[in-house]
Amino acid sequence: MCAITAPSSSSTAADPPAGAAAVELHGITKRFPGVVANHNIDITVRRGTVHALVGENGAGKSTLMKILYGMQKPDEGTITLDGTQVTFASPADAIARGIGMVHQHFMLADNLTVLENTVLGSEKLHGIGDAARAKIRELSEAYGLGIRPDVLVEDLGVADRQRVEILKVLYRGARTLILDEPTAVLVPQEVDALFDNLRGLKAEGLTVLFISHKLGEVLAVADDITVIRRGTTVASVKPADVTSKQLAELMVGSELPTPETRESTVTDIPMLRVGDLHLTAVDADGVPREVLDRISFTIHKGEVLGIAGVEGNGQSELVEAIMGLRDPDDGSIVLDGADISHAATRKRRESGIGYIPEDRQRHGLLLEAPLWENRILGHTTERPNSRGMLIDAAAARKDTKRIVEEYDVRTPGIDVTAASLSGGNQQKLIVGREMSHQPKLLIAAHPTRGVDVGAQADIWEQIREARREGLAVLLISADLDELIGLSDTLRVMYRGRLVADADPAAITPEELGSAMTGAASGHLEDDTAARDAVVDKPAAPDTPGAADGGQGGGRTR
Amino acid sequence: MKRLDRDKLITAVGAPVLAVFAALVLTSVIILISGKDPFRAYQVMIEFGTTDRSAIYIVNKSTMFFLSALAVAIGFRMNLFNIGVDGQYRIAAFFAAAVGGALSLPGIIQIPLIILVAMGVGAIWAGIAGVLRTTRGVSEVITTIMLNSIAGAVIGYYLTAGRLGEKDGNLTHTPNLPSSSRIFMIETSVGDINGFVVFAVLAGVLYWFILNRTRFGFDLRSVGQSETAAAASGVDVKRMIVTSMVLSGAVAGLVGMPTLLGESYNYGTDFPLGVGFTGIAIALLGRNHPVGIALGALLWAFLERTGTQLEFEGYDQKIVEVIKGIIVLCVVIAYEVVRRWALRDQQRRVGEELAQARKTEKAEVGA
Amino acid sequence: MSTVTKTGAVAPAGRPPVDGGKRRLGLPQVLLLIAAGLLLLSAVRALTDTTNLTASAQIGGALALAVPIGLAGLGGLWAERSGVINIGLEGMMILGTFFAGWIGWQHGPWAGALAGVIGGALGGLVHAMATVTFGVDHIVSGVAINILALGTTQYLAKIFFADGDALAAGGTDKQSPQVDDMHTFSVPGLSDWLGDLEEKHWFFVSDTAGILGGLTNDVSYLILVAAALFVLTYYVLWRSAFGLRLRSCGENPVAAESLGVNVYLYKYAALAVSGALAGLGGAFLVTFTHIYLEGQTGGRGYIGLASMIFGNWRPGGTAMAAGLFGFTDSLQLRGGGEAVHALFLLLAVLLAVYAVWKYVRGGTRAAIAAGVSAVLLGALYATTDTVPREVVEATPYVTTLVVLAVFAQRLRVPKWIGKRYRRGEST
Amino acid sequence: SDSGSSDKGVGLAFDVGGRSDASFNESAARGYDKAKKEFDLGGKELTARDGETEADREQRLTSLAEAGYNPVIGVGFAYGKSVNKVAKDFPDTTFAVIDEASQAKNVAGVTFAEHEGSYLAGVAAALKTKTGKVGFIGGVHNNLIKKFEAGFVQGVKDTKPDTEIDVKYLYETDIKGFQDPLRAKSSAEGMLDSGSDIIYSAAGLSGTGSIEAVAAQDGAWAIGVDSDQFRDKALADYKDSIMTSVVKNVDVAVYDVIKSVEDGKPLTGDTAFALKDDGVSLATSGGFIEDVQGEIDAAKQKIADGEIKVSDTP
Numbered sequence A: 001m002c003a004i005t006a007p008s009s010s011s012t013a014a015d016p017p018a019g020a021a022a023v024e025l026h027g028i029t030k031r032f033p034g035v036v037a038n039h040n041i042d043i044t045v046r047r048g049t050v051h052a053l054v055g056e057n058g059a060g061k062s063t064l065m066k067i068l069y070g071m072q073k074p075d076e077g078t079i080t081l082d083g084t085q086v087t088f089a090s091p092a093d094a095i096a097r098g099i100g101m102v103h104q105h106f107m108l109a110d111n112l113t114v115l116e117n118t119v120l121g122s123e124k125l126h127g128i129g130d131a132a133r134a135k136i137r138e139l140s141e142a143y144g145l146g147i148r149p150d151v152l153v154e155d156l157g158v159a160d161r162q163r164v165e166i167l168k169v170l171y172r173g174a175r176t177l178i179l180d181e182p183t184a185v186l187v188p189q190e191v192d193a194l195f196d197n198l199r200g201l202k203a204e205g206l207t208v209l210f211i212s213h214k215l216g217e218v219l220a221v222a223d224d225i226t227v228i229r230r231g232t233t234v235a236s237v238k239p240a241d242v243t244s245k246q247l248a249e250l251m252v253g254s255e256l257p258t259p260e261t262r263e264s265t266v267t268d269i270p271m272l273r274v275g276d277l278h279l280t281a282v283d284a285d286g287v288p289r290e291v292l293d294r295i296s297f298t299i300h301k302g303e304v305l306g307i308a309g310v311e312g313n314g315q316s317e318l319v320e321a322i323m324g325l326r327d328p329d330d331g332s333i334v335l336d337g338a339d340i341s342h343a344a345t346r347k348r349r350e351s352g353i354g355y356i357p358e359d360r361q362r363h364g365l366l367l368e369a370p371l372w373e374n375r376i377l378g379h380t381t382e383r384p385n386s387r388g389m390l391i392d393a394a395a396a397r398k399d400t401k402r403i404v405e406e407y408d409v410r411t412p413g414i415d416v417t418a419a420s421l422s423g424g425n426q427q428k429l430i431v432g433r434e435m436s437h438q439p440k441l442l443i444a445a446h447p448t449r450g451v452d453v454g455a456q457a458d459i460w461e462q463i464r465e466a467r468r469e470g471l472a473v474l475l476i477s478a479d480l481d482e483l484i485g486l487s488d489t490l491r492v493m494y495r496g497r498l499v500a501d502a503d504p505a506a507i508t509p510e511e512l513g514s515a516m517t518g519a520a521s522g523h524l525e526d527d528t529a530a531r532d533a534v535v536d537k538p539a540a541p542d543t544p545g546a547a548d549g550g551q552g553g554g555r556t557r
Numbered sequence B: 001m002k003r004l005d006r007d008k009l010i011t012a013v014g015a016p017v018l019a020v021f022a023a024l025v026l027t028s029v030i031i032l033i034s035g036k037d038p039f040r041a042y043q044v045m046i047e048f049g050t051t052d053r054s055a056i057y058i059v060n061k062s063t064m065f066f067l068s069a070l071a072v073a074i075g076f077r078m079n080l081f082n083i084g085v086d087g088q089y090r091i092a093a094f095f096a097a098a099v100g101g102a103l104s105l106p107g108i109i110q111i112p113l114i115i116l117v118a119m120g121v122g123a124i125w126a127g128i129a130g131v132l133r134t135t136r137g138v139s140e141v142i143t144t145i146m147l148n149s150i151a152g153a154v155i156g157y158y159l160t161a162g163r164l165g166e167k168d169g170n171l172t173h174t175p176n177l178p179s180s181s182r183i184f185m186i187e188t189s190v191g192d193i194n195g196f197v198v199f200a201v202l203a204g205v206l207y208w209f210i211l212n213r214t215r216f217g218f219d220l221r222s223v224g225q226s227e228t229a230a231a232a233s234g235v236d237v238k239r240m241i242v243t244s245m246v247l248s249g250a251v252a253g254l255v256g257m258p259t260l261l262g263e264s265y266n267y268g269t270d271f272p273l274g275v276g277f278t279g280i281a282i283a284l285l286g287r288n289h290p291v292g293i294a295l296g297a298l299l300w301a302f303l304e305r306t307g308t309q310l311e312f313e314g315y316d317q318k319i320v321e322v323i324k325g326i327i328v329l330c331v332v333i334a335y336e337v338v339r340r341w342a343l344r345d346q347q348r349r350v351g352e353e354l355a356q357a358r359k360t361e362k363a364e365v366g367a
Numbered sequence C: 001m002s003t004v005t006k007t008g009a010v011a012p013a014g015r016p017p018v019d020g021g022k023r024r025l026g027l028p029q030v031l032l033l034i035a036a037g038l039l040l041l042s043a044v045r046a047l048t049d050t051t052n053l054t055a056s057a058q059i060g061g062a063l064a065l066a067v068p069i070g071l072a073g074l075g076g077l078w079a080e081r082s083g084v085i086n087i088g089l090e091g092m093m094i095l096g097t098f099f100a101g102w103i104g105w106q107h108g109p110w111a112g113a114l115a116g117v118i119g120g121a122l123g124g125l126v127h128a129m130a131t132v133t134f135g136v137d138h139i140v141s142g143v144a145i146n147i148l149a150l151g152t153t154q155y156l157a158k159i160f161f162a163d164g165d166a167l168a169a170g171g172t173d174k175q176s177p178q179v180d181d182m183h184t185f186s187v188p189g190l191s192d193w194l195g196d197l198e199e200k201h202w203f204f205v206s207d208t209a210g211i212l213g214g215l216t217n218d219v220s221y222l223i224l225v226a227a228a229l230f231v232l233t234y235y236v237l238w239r240s241a242f243g244l245r246l247r248s249c250g251e252n253p254v255a256a257e258s259l260g261v262n263v264y265l266y267k268y269a270a271l272a273v274s275g276a277l278a279g280l281g282g283a284f285l286v287t288f289t290h291i292y293l294e295g296q297t298g299g300r301g302y303i304g305l306a307s308m309i310f311g312n313w314r315p316g317g318t319a320m321a322a323g324l325f326g327f328t329d330s331l332q333l334r335g336g337g338e339a340v341h342a343l344f345l346l347l348a349v350l351l352a353v354y355a356v357w358k359y360v361r362g363g364t365r366a367a368i369a370a371g372v373s374a375v376l377l378g379a380l381y382a383t384t385d386t387v388p389r390e391v392v393e394a395t396p397y398v399t400t401l402v403v404l405a406v407f408a409q410r411l412r413v414p415k416w417i418g419k420r421y422r423r424g425e426s427t
Numbered sequence D: 001s002d003s004g005s006s007d008k009g010v011g012l013a014f015d016v017g018g019r020s021d022a023s024f025n026e027s028a029a030r031g032y033d034k035a036k037k038e039f040d041l042g043g044k045e046l047t048a049r050d051g052e053t054e055a056d057r058e059q060r061l062t063s064l065a066e067a068g069y070n071p072v073i074g075v076g077f078a079y080g081k082s083v084n085k086v087a088k089d090f091p092d093t094t095f096a097v098i099d100e101a102s103q104a105k106n107v108a109g110v111t112f113a114e115h116e117g118s119y120l121a122g123v124a125a126a127l128k129t130k131t132g133k134v135g136f137i138g139g140v141h142n143n144l145i146k147k148f149e150a151g152f153v154q155g156v157k158d159t160k161p162d163t164e165i166d167v168k169y170l171y172e173t174d175i176k177g178f179q180d181p182l183r184a185k186s187s188a189e190g191m192l193d194s195g196s197d198i199i200y201s202a203a204g205l206s207g208t209g210s211i212e213a214v215a216a217q218d219g220a221w222a223i224g225v226d227s228d229q230f231r232d233k234a235l236a237d238y239k240d241s242i243m244t245s246v247v248k249n250v251d252v253a254v255y256d257v258i259k260s261v262e263d264g265k266p267l268t269g270d271t272a273f274a275l276k277d278d279g280v281s282l283a284t285s286g287g288f289i290e291d292v293q294g295e296i297d298a299a300k301q302k303i304a305d306g307e308i309k310v311s312d313t314p
């Protein structure tokens, strides 16, 4: 940790040749009711560099960037751009000063076209018609974004949406770009492409502020790194001077646990058999399309089956078909010997399916209801939640207290609403609830999305433990390290079909990523070239470098 | 725990107090503009509104309002907007009256039969909206608006002499119920309280019990809070929509019963109209809670009662209509303001405790 | 760059590359559809011998009945496009009638119409204050506004209309004195010629002449204003920066705010316009009948809301829905049972065509449903020769329900509609 | 609580519409004003709200009776049940109800022969139509309005059997039929376009709409209702198209009731204000029906003599 200097003294350490720094944040403090999100933060960003910001969930990174973007007003501190001190009343002011921000959660209107989303708020630049369209084409071409201006955003996949977000910023002629976790939902190839774009921008003299939980990426792309912990800057480092393990420990402030060795618990008793599953869905324009095409797989007791795939390739629909939220046109779903292909969702849950949905706020929680009612959700008919036709509130409350204890849900009580918990704690509550009914099969979609490192490890541990006792798990995740580290078997889903399978012990995230884009299919193990390089990868989620896995906030549409 | 209860209390009491205060101020201004004395008006309202006979009137009238609001509230709890309670109760009361007028069974059989017919017809009428919504995706707002008007036409068709009606002077009504089919009255020295109030109270208790204590109620509320989460939790959302529309309609069917069984004994061209719309306002006032609804219904009846007396005292009785609007608006705003305050307070505490936890954690790590 | 092709491959499964984004009908198709509709209407007119179906006066009457509903619906569209549900349209319309009557009888119909607009806008602003500033549930606020508007106008009517000059001029606590006539507009030369043609009762030609005549002859200026407002709404909301910003508030206000759009301001503006349009609808009632009457709106605000939903939150759709409503209402009011009876045949033919079309496109179930309905309606038509008067009244409502239930709904609701939005709250 | 004294004066309860509805309430108010002046009485007027129930009307009447007003008069058939009920609690007060029958011994039930008046309107219409087609627009399809329809139709048919009659109601049950001039206007235009040239509207305030439509067409006539609408200030612009009106002399009835109480011989039981008693009449203002006055008077005579029996249901 030789290269680490105290933040206060580092502010002018790297004096840019061209005079003042692009961005200088000084003494920024921001308090929310009961929380100090930012406390006396100092950051200096040199013009024409990529400056990374890292830190745990809730460390205050997004808040700081929102302050720089004029969305939040700092309680204390100053913002200086190119040597001039400024105050922003709204994002409009920041945009006028050449700052652009790509947010952690997509800021796009689905029902509007790419063009409309792009010109919104900056109509004065090129109007809202053909001139704007031409400008978008021009930018898209210049930066290789491949954007069609008249498509509805609704019809775009995540990667395209990401590019639209970047285009929005470029369209406004931003000189300083803030990218808040732009890579969380991208596959490695897409990340590479993005980084190429960033280097291009840098070459043109633009400044980039970049937030990511994937420390490998940070080290690869950043010129400077600032570490934030509990709202304050704790270190400023150069990528050349640190390893990702050191960086992770700076973030967390203590040493990370050492990985645990894997042992296989797979049995040969099938728990879930999906055969020839077929599903068509009608989209918003009434056009039917195939979303699941002849899907077949088996999960045994004690096995974790991981499904990799770029979002929007049918994973959600597969989960929904297994949960009974969509009725398949054809094929069978057999759980523990019983055919449940067309059974009601409740029936399925009663017969032992646990469900950690990908969008916890929409599918897993009643945000306005207290925790103990959320504990009942999904298991209304089961003990201890009910007796006969009646809800057993007392028992449910008692059990909620148990879950809060056992799963370390940080909350002042079980009567607060679910909305008032942070994302990670909401997730822990869901995991605790689903595990409390001894499921035979757990469907876990992005179980650690947006959860910080500590909680993430807990959740993995819960899943492993249950697996040891014979639980079968269907794991869907955009986090390839998590997938590789946790799964016993891996399948790749592409355009509604399972196109490839792989042995998690012998595959790299890069290989998996390329299969996800449809570039490879069949059994992926034959790829010998990567074999050697991969040796110590399997347990990725637990390795210190793992802090990579701590993907921050899940993207919601 | 203690704190949360205190919060609840503040929301429950603080908001209405704030609202009533604001409403009083606004109303006073309006009365003053018309050159009259507002305090005298309030005095008249309170004095007259609290007489024994007023009390009976208020109880009787609020029975109807209460049931109507309850029907609306069932929809609201599901995020369904049943504007159709008005049509539902009228068509239900009409057919119940027709059936009741045609039979002469012993009261013990016939009264329940009439009530069941009313609930059934109301349920069917509301169910149409539910089915169209789930099978054809037609918004229940449109359907219920249309069905209100269609109910009027259907009643108009059958309520003519020679069909199901009989002419009586300037009125046309269904044949009178046999005297055995009249509901009991709770007699007092100054007048009778309609016995149906007992059923209304029962309906309120059942509403509360079913929603808060049963599995079914939990499912229903979960759909209202988040359709997606409810579906993922195993609730058949479509069926729940139809079911709750049907339930709402069945309760709407009860709205006309106090009048039919205890006052008019027939459905005539003079049957009360528009109670369904009043129900919407009262459900909102009462925040879909049975006790709140009961209070709202009583308040509404109180205002109606005292309006007439205000006119007697030389005020314009329309002032009462203005007061109603102002009260509804003030109440909802006050609830919102107080709710927001409470939420912020809650979040502040969650944050504080978390920060506390972090500190202790830090201390432990440090040690 | 190489990424372009690569990322092309990552496009989500099965989504066909949509190029236009929205699938819209071009002008030729629209004209063709209109011609087909006209032909059908003419055929039914000739078959059933119901001249009323295409008489110019029927069309004129339909317009008059449709305009207040359409204006309310357009008002609803503005509100809901900005993300605010407006169930308070009825109340804003009531305010419109009151203000139009109040100013109208003293200063003439144009001043009255303007006052109606202002009155409605005031209602819209109250709704904005409650929903935007105080974050009250939209439906709750709307219902409160309906009650408040009714009560206040009833209360004020006594002061404004049943006193002094107004009383002397024929006002009462329920109605205003007479409002002067606004005069009407006819396309010069055209009306006589069309009138002659219509008299001939030639198949198709006279029908077309009748419909055109209804649209060009003796049309109230306010109807022209209303028509212009529909076109204007389209251009403002879909072709201007202002409209884009306004719609973005209804789709994703958080995104809009992040791009520097003042969401509160746009919602306020949208609701003011919404109220103003509903108010104009009310003013139309007043100018058209030359009087303000208590209860004159008769639930048209609600029907306007329904027609807006029916019209899929678009001005053209709203106009069509209001037109359908006005047409059937006018038909039953003017023509009574026989005219409505002819409508059965029209509907049966329409359903049959739809059934065939659906069948060809593979929608067997919808085809069967439509087919069966067509046969039933046809049978009903063949076995009866008029509709009982008591049933006729329900025609517009039943028609609306049938149309909605049969033709599948593919609604594109503004995404953020009805949701609370607080600046800086959600991420 | 039955004071019975009449020092307080007259209690008058209007129906929805109130004192100045240009219709029967206004007419009642005229009689009341006249009596008050003539006998130097006090009085209290109260008005019904929309959407009332029996209990509200009972309350209103009770308040009046309790405060010592005598007589207490309910204007409009809506008060039928409540007047008869409340009267039993105040045996020493005289009650009266307009348009409904008496069922208690201290109640005067005053009814009018609207059908007879309408018959005369039918006679006039049949004689004056040039197209041989006339129309009737009712606001709401209730029994009272059906009485108007029945008389009118019979009058037309008896006079010229081949005259066509177009009958239309705006609403079946919804009382907003009395407040929707836009629909009345549409309906009237429909009738005019299909050849009717005389339209009789019994549609309350909606009538404004149909009268306006008629006024817009040359040679067409409107027939008004309840009061002499030729003299209605709110309709001044159209008065030259108002051929006549079927007038219900509610003022006479109200005056008579008050007078009877003043005279110490309170009216009780049913009183029919028939054509022959001038309870209903055909207005002649404007002089548009002068040319057919002879036939009208003849018909009136026949009705008075009982030679013609006018049916009160269609």
Ligand SMILES: Nc1ncnc2c1ncn2[C@@H]1O[C@H](COP(=O)(O)OP(=O)(O)OP(=O)(O)O)[C@@H](O)[C@H]1O
Pocket (backbone or CB within 6 Å): A032, A033, A035, A036, A037, A055, A056, A057, A058, A059, A060, A061, A062, A063, A064, A104, A450, A552, A553, C424, C425
């Ligand atoms: N609008 C707000 N109101 C109240 N508290 C807030 C608000 N926004 C953020 N916070 C608090 O400030 C802290 C910092 O949040 P922030 O979003 O900046 O974290 P982050 O570093 O971006 O985390 P992540 O990695 O999860 O994105 C959070 O823990 C949260 O408690």
Ligand SMILES: Nc1ncnc2c1ncn2[C@@H]1O[C@H](COP(=O)(O)OP(=O)(O)OP(=O)(O)O)[C@@H](O)[C@H]1O
Pocket (backbone or CB within 6 Å): A057, A058, A419, A420, A421, A422, A423, A424, A449, A450, A451, A552, A553, A554, B347, B350, C424, C425, C426
């Ligand atoms: N606008 C707000 N007002 C009040 N509190 C807020 C607000 N936004 C966030 N918070 C609070 O901040 C805390 C953390 O929020 P945040 O969403 O940053 O959590 P997180 O752990 O980063 O989860 P996620 O991954 O879902 O973003 C929660 O307690 C939340 O209630």
Ligand SMILES: [Mg+2]
Pocket (backbone or CB within 6 Å): A061, A062, A063, A104, A180, A552, A553
């Ligand atoms: Mg963040």
Ligand SMILES: [Mg+2]
Pocket (backbone or CB within 6 Å): A058, A062, A553
């Ligand atoms: Mg976060």
